[in-house]
Each structure stands twice: as C-alpha cells, then as structure tokens.
Amino acid sequence: MMNLVYTYQPLFDYFLLAIGYAYSQQMVLRAGVFSIGSAGFACIGAYGVAILVRDHGMYPLLALAIAAAIGCVGGFLLSIPLARLRGVFQAIATLAFVQIIVSLALYFDELTGGPQGFNNIPKQVQTWHLVLAVVVTVYFMYVISRSSIGRAFDALRQDETVGATLGISIRKYHMIAFVLSGALAGFFGGMQSLYSYSIEPEMFGFAFLVAALTYIILGGRGTVTGPIIGAAIMSLLPELARPLAENRQFFQGVLMMVMVAFMPHGVFDGLVLYLRKRRAAARDKNFKEANHAGAGS
C-alpha cells in the first residue's frame, strides 16, 4: 500500500502543478484572448523564486508572493502591446514572448545557470502545500467565474462587439485576464521550483505551452472543473498507456484528435452543455403541459 503511494505521489504532485498552469491558460482563453504566454510567466516565477530562495535565503512564502506579483506586472505590461491583436496573431506574439523569456534564461547563465539548469533549490514545497495552493486557486476561480468579471469574460469571448455595446471595456477586461493569468503562472512556476530541486529553461518551452493548452482543450474552457479534468487526463494517460510504452506518444496523439473531433467543448464542458440541453427540454415540456392544462380547464 505504502509502495503504491510512493509510486504515485510524484504523479499526483505534478498533476497539482498542472492544475495551476491549466487555470492560468484558461483565464485568458475564457476572456477570448488567445495568449499562450503562461509558459513565460511560469518561467519568470520559477527562476525568480529559485534565485531569491537559494541565493538570497528569502522566506519561501514571500518569494512566492513576489513571483505572483511579477506575474501580475508582466501580464499587465504584455497586455499593452497586444491590445490590438486578436486570435492567431495574439498566439504568435505571446509565443515570441515565451521564446524571449526562455532564451534570457539560457543567456544569463551567471544568474540562471544557463542550459545546465538551476540546481540545489531547497525543497520547501510538499504535497500538502500544493494541495492547499490548488484549493485556494479553485476558490478564486469559482468566485471570479460567478462574478461580473466572469460574465464579462464570457461575453467578450463569444462576441466582443456585443460586449462593448453592453458597456464592457474590452481593453480593461483583457488586461484583467492577462494580469490574473500571469499571477497564477508566476506563482505556480515558483511552487514548481521549490518542489523539484532543479529547473532548466527548456521546461518552460514549447512542450509546456502545448501541455497547458491541452489541459483546457481536453477539460473545457468555460467551467472551473474543466481544467482539473483536463490535467487529470493528461497526468493519468501516460500511466494508462504504460503497456503501450513505445507507442505512447502515438496513442496520446490519436486520443487527442478523437477528443477534439467528438468533444470540441472538452470532456467536462461537453457534459455540462449536454445536461443543460436536457434541463431546458424538460422545462419546455413542463411549460407546454401547464399551458395545456390551463387551456383545458
């Protein structure tokens, strides 16, 4: 039994980190911003915390708060030049941002360790810290999704012009999305470096941002539960596909294509939409029956 726990604990821990990144990615997508900049903010947060804690002996919690704050400021700054871009242009611009950050981490090797990575980071983060961080994040995501901010995001994603004519400032709410996304990525990046002893620039490269997008595509972009489901699928998949060891990548790819083709809203959002349709149909039927009864009497 204990063996099982030890075997799967790292898997569980990375699942928790994945949830954090998934929310960072979801935040912007939900507002209709096709940013894939989360990887860049995670990289900044990870290196920031690593340097502050290992080289300057800073208290970890303070370092994490600083990482989140840097993510906020970074998101704010990034949102200014990107305000006029949409869709694929935003994606390319934010991809360029990620590449800049990753290459900075490679070049400034005196500070970051360069391609060898940044090692000997004190392990300050245990599983329960990650659980706590995820629980708090889920709370905030839930609160925001139920607030006027969440509704404004949903409106802008579906039709920006309509949102604007209803009084929603596009620039302001896109900025809020960037800021929150940056804060989440910066914070969880910092958690990752305090968890994993060592970090290297490539961890925050293309594979990272594809993974973050995948969590949302698989789970769903409109609900709080979606990213958790997406991260769980992506964490469990390699384990389930273990017998297929050599062809794992292949099956993972096939599964992705099938999911995107048949569940375009993601597993959880797809389920919510289905249930909602059923409920709507039931209400419709009730109204019709009530009307008939009224007409008959």
Added chain:
Amino acid sequence: MPALVLDKVSKRFGGLLAVSDVNMEVPPGRITGLIGPNGAGKTTVVNMITGLLKLTTGSIKLGDRDITTAEAHEVAHAGVSRTFQNIRLLPEATVLENVVIGFHVHVKSSLLAQLIGLPSSLRETPQLFERGWELLKRFGMQRFADHPAGGLAYGHQRRVEMMRAVATGPQILLLDEPVAGMNDVEASELGDVFNELAASGIGLLLIEHNIRFVNQLCQQVYVLDSGAMIASGAPKDVMHNPAVVAAYLGGKK
C-alpha cells in the same frame, strides 16, 4: 431623460462619403423613425452613435454630454443601447445569461470585491439573475430561460436581444431593423413593446424598411438616401415627399 442629438455628422471611408452632414434628434419618450433604401447609411449612423465607428466630422450629444469621441463601452454607460440588424446574441450562453449580461453597466460591487469574493459581489449575482428572470416574465420568455440562445427560433432571438438591450436600462434605444423577417402579427406584438418602452420615457430610434410599421409607430421620421438626409417630418408628409418617392421607387433626377 435627455435627448440624443446629432449635429452635422459625416463619415468618410477612404474616398466614399458614406454619411454627410446628418442632423437628427431622438427625443425621450417617443419613437423616432429612420428609413432609407439599402446602402443609405442607416447602420453607419447607428455604429457612429454607439462608438463602434469614429466620426469624420460633426458631433453627437446625449443631453448635455458630448459622446462624439466616446468608446463603445462608454456610450453604453452613458445610457445608449442598441440591437443589431443581424441578431448578435452570445450563442453559447443561455437566454437568461444573455439577459443578465445586459445588467453589466449596473454592477455595483468593485473589481476587488469580485476577485476575492466579498459578500457584496456574491450577493449581487443572484440578485441580477432574479432581475433577469423578471424581464423574461415581462417578455413572456420564461420557458426558454435555460435554452442556449444560439438555438432559438429567429423571432425569439430578436426578443432576447431586445430584453438584453432593455436590461441595460437605456435612455436611448437604437433598434436596427428589429422586425426584419417577421410577419405582421409578430411585428405588431413587438410594436406594442416599443410603445410601452417609449411610454416609460425611453427615446427610441427605429431603423426600418417596413414603411407601414414606421407609420404606425413614429411621430417623426427621417429619410436617409446615399448618406444624405433628404426629408424629415411627420410620416404622412414625408411619404408624399417627391424626393422620398424617388429614392424608394426611382424617378427622374
């Protein structure tokens, strides 16, 4: 409530003068008509009022407030709402959610309260949904509350768009061809709704092709042709104006 006043408003797209020197007033508590053949520039006028297009020259005022250069969301906060010629709902959202988003300009809780979930924000959401439900009742649309708006029949989508515009609590409501594609019965039902809204003090600008419908509802009609205002006045006078007849039916220039 204030009136909406356009003063010598012009719009130039490159070499094309789409709207030239348009003067118009939309007084509160009445339905004002704006008619004209296809391509006359009616929707361009609406887009300029709502801040989606910038004016080339001229000014737009709402009461004492100059909204000439205001952005779309600022115009909405000032109290101008609209519907779209080609209905634009939030297709994934339910009917009720589509209406509730209309209350955005009335949200009172601060951004911070919303971000960290203070009671003021947590209480506000159910209140807004309650008000949305009231509006559904008023328009007889309760049975569609949970339907995804994108899946509704055309006439119902029009109603949802109308409810959303009313939810913003506008002082001026711009209706861009609201009864296009409806039969006479549906149109006259909607006409009753417009009369009610006008009676509550809102100033309505009705952009229409259906002349009969405009004649029934409006006391004042403006006629736009090729971007220029060619006539204005009471409907029955305007309809007999030779320039208007020529614009619609063709005639000697």
